[in-house]
Amino acid sequence: MNIYDIAMEAGVSPATVSRVVNGNKNVKDETRKKVLKIIEEKKYVPNSLARNLSVGDSQNIAFLAPDIENPFFSKIFHGLLDTANQYGYNVFMYGTNDDLLTEHRILDEIKKEMIKGIVIIPISDKDKGTAERLEKIQKNQIPVVLLDRDICQSDFDGVFSTDYEGACEGVQCLIRAGHKKIAIITGELDTRPGRERFRGYKKALKDADIKQRTEYIVNGMFKEAESYDACKRLMEIDDRPTAIFTSSNLTTLGCLKYLKKNNLKIGRDISLVCFDEIRELQYSDICLTVVDRPIYEMGCAALELLEYNFLMENKMKNERIVKKTNLLKTKLIVRGSEKYVV
């Protein structure tokens, strides 16, 4: 059942059926009605593949993320998907599982797919393999939008959050509460969020004239297990910190795991301010002061940026004049876990 069958049945040419299907104005009303009737009768459904091949374009976009199970990513994905749906795009979802080789392979596969645009949360800032592939893709007229994480020295549009400011504010909250011995469990430092949040931490300390202590800086790699270890290292220091700033939701979880296991209580043994909300915890005894951000909206924004690129493309072929970066604002939610304890 194709466009020829319909044309035949309706006694018109395939071109006319095509016009009807695509809402072209140049069709007599009578003809249109006739064709539409046949289409309805025969339950004809146009084949997008053929259309895409013919016009050299598609309505498919690709989204790559390191870890779909992480609530942060699923929330961002939700926003992205809703917006895509709204614009009529289909989205190919790919999980890179924090593995660079997988990321590369997927990027290579994608080239075959006639994708209209791509949104990616890259695994690493620094990885050349990913950077080169993305550049080649963009050079090929396929817009790339970075999400949450950056690619160093690149020319891609991106949607990020105010990680620096947010972290700074979070640490300031601890300082205001009276803390002087403030540690940080950093995230993966080969990512923008990891670096920026660390930078925010340092800034806050510096502004308050608190000397930065090397032993108070440990790396949790944005992973739960690593953050558990990091927390352990922190708590085993003789002159241990009175407060910890955690760099992400999984960082916080690893930290909490250590605290619970060792029967250490927030508000008695340690204070905490965390980056990113952990929704489920709100119904427990653990009330965390967190740096929250509009995650769903970040997903939406990424797709909006892509859409903007599609629109621009028609106006000024091939000319990327500006690199657009959208920064969504973090917000501190104070719940008490920052309180100073001796």
Added chain:
Amino acid sequence: MNIYDIAMEAGVSPATVSRVVNGNKNVKDETRKKVLKIIEEKKYVPNSLARNLSVGDSQNIAFLAPDIENPFFSKIFHGLLDTANQYGYNVFMYGTNDDLLTEHRILDEIKKEMIKGIVIIPISDKDKGTAERLEKIQKNQIPVVLLDRDICQSDFDGVFSTDYEGACEGVQCLIRAGHKKIAIITGELDTRPGRERFRGYKKALKDADIKQRTEYIVNGMFKEAESYDACKRLMEIDDRPTAIFTSSNLTTLGCLKYLKKNNLKIGRDISLVCFDEIRELQYSDICLTVVDRPIYEMGCAALELLEYNFLMENKMKNERIVKKTNLLKTKLIVRGSEKYVV
């Protein structure tokens, strides 16, 4: 840059290039090397769209889920995606947002896409619109696999969990702990999980000769807000239950929210056994006894089932002889929240 350019450059026919690209044996080794060299030089990437159109098949599958943000769904999605990736399929992800019209619309859109198979967590058991669309799709040689939720009186393959047995076991755990006044916050009863878990609850009570009390049965619709209200209704009964069985992760969350707000403590004011694990809670004071299940594996299984259908299709065209249903086993994790309190 297409197959003709490469053929030209290599001094062979497009057919030969096609053979090389697709690993066809009937190519002289010398020729293959020559072609491969040109492909490498010119960075030629075959166009899947054209291939798909030509062979009338694709490597794309579609996945529809009601709510991507729900950790249950993201975990299932993770399994699905990893397996798809392993088999070399691309997956189109669609969020139905618990809206039937959206589900229908997406199903209609999909028909245009030349999808190889479809995995769906349908919103409702009973909805005719979805059932009819899926039947039409399957009649069109596109295998459909149901995941977690069923479609009544349908002939689709499916992957589910042992909801009935799991719930029964959960309630039995409460009974063993000494409870007689056991309530349930049910899930959406137009879904298999909702109904089966409810059935498991009733079975456990019956086996223990405990009379079922209407006022102890409230509906939380698998939603947090509704479950909050449901819990409230339960706790305001004069002769209130000593234990609650919750039917899903969001049900549990709604319940916890009410308990916290009213300063009711598990193990003092109420006992709890819950369906589905809530990972984040493990690091808090709330240690829930839960009916856990292999969620990631359910996602994998759905794709395996699809793959099996693809393989079969070649052997016995058009003949669906068996309807395959894979049941993954739940497992009770006892953590103390079931303990009897007066």
Added chain:
DNA sequence: ATGAAAGCGCTAACAC
């Protein structure tokens, strides 16, 4: 307003 025909990039049956 409509139709004829070429073409999007690839595959596969057939011929040699």
Added chain:
DNA sequence: GTGTTAGCGCTTTCAT
């Protein structure tokens, strides 16, 4: 082993 050629289903000039 390799080439020729006719599609796959749709769009889009270019005529009329």
